[in-house]
Amino acid sequence: MSWRHIVASVLLIGGCFLQVWAVLGLVVLRNAYDRLHCLGLAGYGALLMATAILVRQSFSLIGDKALVTGLVLVLFGPILAHTTARSLRIREHGDWRAGIERHQESEDQ
C-alpha cells in the first residue's frame, strides 16, 4: 500500500465524515438560519474528497476537474448562505435591515 493510497483514504474518510455531519446538522438544527451553517461544512467535505482524488490521480483530467468542483463548492457556499439568509429576512420582515436599526438604537442608549 503506497503513501498516496493512505493519504487519499484518510482524506476520503474525512470528507465523507464532514458531509454526513452536515446532513446530521440539517436534521437536528431547529430553523433555516441555523441550518444554513451546514452548507459551509459540506463544501469543505467536497474539497477534502476532491483533494483525495487529486492525491490518487495526480493532475489528470479527473483530478483537475475534481479540484475545480471542490473549489467552486467551497467558494460559493458562504455566498449562497448569505444570499439565502438575506432572502429569508426579506420574506419575513419586508427588509433585511428590519430590527437592526432598533437594536443599534437600544445599544446606543
Added chain:
Amino acid sequence: MNEWEIAAAVLAGALLPCLGVCALAGVADGLVAMELAGTIVATVLMLLAEGLQRQPFIDLALTLAILAIVATLAIARLLEHDL
C-alpha cells in the same frame, strides 16, 4: 466495490434526510436542504468518476455544482416575494 463507490453509496444514503426535510419542513428549510443536496450530489458524481474511472461523470459534477449555485440564487430571489 472499491472505497470510492462505498463513499458514494454512503453519501447517496445521506440524501434521504435532505429529501425528508424538503418534503416535511417549510419552504425556507426546504431551500437549505436543496442547497445541501446539490453539494452532496456533485460530490457523489465526483466519487463515481474516480471509482468507475468514467470521465463524463466529472463533467457532470462540475456542471451540476455551477447549475446548483445559479438555481439556488434564482430560487432565493423568487422567495423574497413570496413564491
